Amino acid sequence: MTDRAGSAHPVLPLVGRAEHLEALAEHAEAARTGQPRLVFLDGPAGAGKTTLLRAALAADGPFADMTVLHGSCRAVAAATGYSGVRALFGPLGLTGRRARTSALLDGGARHALPALTATPQEDDAPPDDAFSVLQGLYWLAAGLMADGRPLVLVLDDVHWCDERSLRWLDFMLRRADGLPLLVVAAHRTEADPAAPDALADLVAHHLPAQLRLGPLDTRQVAELTGLVFPAHQPRPAFVGRLAAVTGGNPLRVVHLLTDLRSTGLGPDDAGERRIAEIGGRAVTASVHRMLEHQPDWVGRAARALAVLGDEDTAYLATLAGLSALHVEEAVDILRHAGLVRAGSREFIHDLVGAAVRDTGGEAGTAELRLRAARLLSDIGRPPEESAAQLLLVPDAKDPWALAVLRAAATQAEHRGAPEAAARYLQRVREAEPDDPALLTRLAKALAETDPERSLSLLHEAHALTTDARVRTTTAIQLALTCLSTQRSPQGVQVLTEALDALDAEAGPAPDPAQRELRTLAESVLLIVGADEKSTFPQALRRATRTTEPPGDTPAQRQQLAMLSVLTAADGGRAADSARRARRALRTPDAPLGTWSLLPASLALYLAEEDRAADEALETVLRDSREKAGVWTYALALSTRALFRLENGALADCAADARTALEILGRERWGDTATMAHTAHTSALVARGEVVRAEEALASIKRPGLDRFVWEYHWYLMARGRLRLARGDLDGALETFSACGESMEQAGLTNPVFAPWWLEAACLLGGLGRTAEAREFAERGAGRSERWGTRRALGYAALARGASTPGAAAVEPLREAVALLRSSPARGHEARASLMLGCALLAAGHAREARQHLREAVALARRCGCVALARQAREGLMAAGGRMREITSSPLDMLTDTERTVAGLVAAGAGNREVAQSLFVTVRTVELHLTSVYRKLGVRRRVDLRAVLRADEASSRRPETTDEQSGNG
Structure with a gap:
């Protein structure tokens, strides 16, 4: 019960938790064998969760031969994006100069840097989507397990973990099959989580093993009493009263016993009366009593430490208004009193820190947090550190505070943490509720996590805006949000009205900026209008009235791409459609966006320019791999699968479709996808696998599919082919006829599409x-x-x-x-x-x-x-x-994913390159490759290449004719 300096120290001994330590050892053993686990340590404050974790992390603990990353979440950082991740990975030192040289950040892991760095570079563009940072962290963790050494992620006080870090744990565990991974999270049962939805999702998706730390029984309370008072035999009545008053909570037991000892009392009648007097306020009373008997400057230093945390002495001294010597001495006093850990400046428990802050009152603590925020800003700390303090102050709305919150939002955006950016901007909005630019920015931050609220904010911003140019810009964002929330008609209406107003203001001679804005708005209007059958005819009419742009700017190229695909949809001349698509794809000064590449690829495919279509899709796939853009990657794969289906490349179609389905199956939004399902269904039908085709088609879950232009008719074609294969000829004819009627209704008349x-x-x-x-x-x-x-x-x-x-x-x-x-x-x-x-x-x-x-x-x-x-x-x-x-071909024994892996490996790709291409682990690729080798009877990559070449040659070799065999 003493620290290394010999001072009295109420560190919780590991009493009554031996079975929990054994359970952690069992989970660690499972992780070693490639069975990933998530373990939750549950219990009230003071139940001994941190003590148990420290015992597990000891040199002789169950994690001794494993790579361990250990961090604690802090209440003050709960609003900061990826603060939990930085607590875990911080000891690796993957920032600054080392970030550029560490092998751990090779390949896809480099996308993790915005989460790991305290100050992301604001001159860098924010990630295309938050997925890229999640994927980077995943590869970083996978790299730590690359040599087979198990990895343990231990996160204490997970109830204070930020949303983005919890989303990453979910992301990691979804992809952890076969990995030697153990995640241990300590959670306070009575605390309100900082990110309740993300924490609930983590639990629901992965059903963690629960290790509940309940109250100590009277025997264990007696054991603790004996540790504090080794010279006394505690009476049963005293132990019973102590257990009843503390509820068997180890922290309260230790603090009450320590308080008794500090006042000269023991486990006797007088001590029992003191226990009854203090009651359940053991920790607070103990802390207050200690500070009451110290000089005022000790309390000031303690409160500064409770607000600012384990900081440099000079900064604590500035906040407390003391000399550095006074702060050092105060910390020693607090450590000797058992309130601060040995070897650090952390309070032994956050309840102790809360009790210290309580001595200053609410107003005093708020004032101290404001001063701490300014101090952090003055010493050059990242805006998010100051903002974390400001979020804990209810009325921090002065211009300086709002500027810090805006800067913190920018930093969160560059980190790929939209939830944190939204939290900072929401506080600004409380002070400036009618700023349309702020509402638009807040809407963008919420687009991924809360698209419904994002849409509402954009409507609000649009209504508050009077300038035609700004209204058009807002309308573009609003329309694209409508597209993602499947409200395209609403987006078409708002953007059409904004364009009319812009035309009225610009007149017959718009300036260059107005022309470019108008072109961008026109292209977005075509994108959104081409989504649903109700707005598709309007998009076709607008396309026929649109003057073809030269294609010199990104907006013009995007418009050309949409004009090319709408020309194709309307069944015009293939040459015209292809010409527009090629112009949209000509090499620009800046990279082409997805909304230029995908529509142009469809137009080129329909116009029978397959090589150009494939090149456009390969560009999307390459960029998506580079940026870890999973949505666009899966979309491009699904699109290519449908192209390959109609061209008769069934093996390649199935491989693309299955790869897309595996990727989509790991994502929360995967249920909205349909194209990969329909391609896979039709491929299975063509291969004669009707039962599997029925299962594939039945797995489509997207509601209201019949409203949409492209996906619905591909779906109907797959459904009709499946019915035909089942022998349901009337049903097949009915489905094909329904497809035609639906396409006629929409105005989609191209004879080759569906x-x-x-x-x-x-x-x-x-x-x-x-x-x-x-x-x-x-x-x-x-x-x-x-x-x-x-x-x-x-x-x-x-x-x-x-x-x-x-x-x-x-x-x-x-x-x-x-x-x-x-x-x-x-x-x-x-x-x-x-x-x-x-x-x-x-x-x-x-x-x-x-x-x-x-x-x-x-x-x-x-x-x-x-x-x-x-x-x-x-x-x-x-x-x-x-x-x-x-x-059957020998390759028919392979699953679609195994065939994809075999093809990539035979083409010369390494396992890590294949894994990053398919957004899976190296271990997953190794398992697939082992299965391929076993099924094909080969042992080396060169043998695999030979089998693939032989199969291709066999499929092209003509059979002996009947005439040659004498059967003329």
Whole structure:
């Protein structure tokens, strides 16, 4: 019960907590075997959580052979972004010069720097989204486990942890499968959490093991009493009264016993009466009594320490209005009295610090915090440190305080901590409620965490703004927020009105700034208007009235990209759409944004310029990997999967779709995604895996999907194909027809995007209902001629062939094969070859029929369309041909993610590079690669490359013809 200096010290001994220490050892052992764990130490203040943690962290404790990061959250820093993270990672010293040289910050881990640095560089742009910082911290932690050494993150007083740090713990644990990770968080049960929603999410998502530290029983209270009064045998009555008064709380027990000893009393009748007098106010009474018997300057130093924390002596002296010698002596007195820890200037418990502050009264403490905030600012500390003090002062609204809070918000934004920025700006708003610029900035800070409130603030700011230019800027942000909250019609209305007002003010000769602002607003209006069916026709009309910009600025390129995709949607000329898309993507002085790249890639794909479309998507993927932008990465992967689907690259489509689904499955907003699901469903149908396809489609959870332009019709195509594969022909026809009606209603008439009319014509033609099939074929033929690509013309010829009875079907089907062969549509080429072979067989040309049916089999197998290949083989056998059963490729044993990993590794990527590309751990990549090696029977990367090359060559090798084998 004494510190190393020999002074009386009420440090809580580890009494009654042996079983908890054993439980921590068991969880540590599980983490060592790659079973990540989250453990919560729960208990009231003074229950001994910190004491238990210190025992676990001791040299002979259960974490002895593990990498341990230990930190404590502080109430004064609860509003600061990533303060909990800095408490954990601070001892690594990854700031300043070391941040540029440490191997721990190589690769993706460098994105962690804004969270780790006390003062992020304000001349650096804020992260594109907060995810990049979370991802950087994840890679930093993964790097600490790279050699297999387990990592323990111990965070004390987690009830004071800031929201962003808790979100990172959640983020980390979602990706921790197979990692040797243990997270231990100590939580005060009666405290109101600083970030209740984030803490609740952490608990709900990961169901932590709960170690509850309850009250000590009378035997354990007697043991503590014996430690304080070793020369006395405590009477049962005294122990019983002590346990009843303190509730068995170890901190209260120790403070009461220490108070008795300091006043010359013992565990006797007089001590029992003193216990009854103090009651449950043990800690506060003990602290107050100690300070009452000290000179005034000791109390002033103690209160300065309770507000400012473990700071340099000179700063504490300035705040207390004392000399440095007085402060040093005061700290020694407090340490000797057992209020401050040995070897530091931290109070032994935050309840002690609260009791010290209580001696100054509310007004005195508020005044001291204001002075502490100014002191921190004067000595050059980051604005967030001063702001943390100001947030604890109810009426800190003078100009200096508001300026500090604004600066702190800027710092939080550069840190990627929007919750902290919003908290600082909200305090400013209390003083300046009608500042539209402030409301707009606060709305931006809330866009990720509370989009509904963000939207409300933007409406408020927009209503308060009178200047047409500012209103337009606000309307742009408001419209994009409406897009993210699925209220696009509302955004279209506000932005349209703002544009009209801007035009009225600018007149016929706007200045350059007005023109650029107008172009940006126009492009955003097209983006938002193209989201839902109710506003899509309006966006199309606006696009036809818009003068094509030269593409010299980012806003002009964004506008060109949207004009290109709307031209394509309207079924204009493919050449016009592609020309606009290429101009939007021409190499600019500044990087292209997502809203330039993605629309242009869709326009180029529809216009049959696949290489340019792939390059645009690869740019999105590369930038997203670089910036750890998970949303855009998953979106680009899903888009590419849909392109590859229609081009017949089923293996690549499935790999992209599954990778996107795995990434989305780890995100809170993943349920809003649909494109990866629909691509995956259609790929499974083409591969003949109907049951899995049903499961994939059923996993879509987005409400109101039928309101949206692009996703809904891709979904209907997948649903129709699935029904067709199940044999539900009427249901499939109904779904394809519904897709067409919905597209007509929206004004989306491109014949290649979601070619429902082709599917309906082929379905009806196969049933012999050629007259009905012809109606659908004719609906697509004119639009295909107008669009003019080989794919579109091939689709039209294929539909004509399907709707033509008898031998007359042969010629349009020959045309379809020729057109589709010269297009990227390999899957549809195989389908056309199959239909041509069947038509030739029906016309009595068995030998030629076998040739086309064999080509259909080979092409379908090359595409991965197993169901179509089997159908073509059946036709070939019916035509008198011979062919062995359609067997699976060795690669078919791989999951989609394993195939993706195998492809990247075979292309020369290292495990860490693959992991960062897929937003997973190196350990996950290693597990996938081990599985790949086992399934394919290889041991080395060079062998893996050989297997992939052999499979590709096999898929392209022609079968022996019947004529060659003598079966002419």
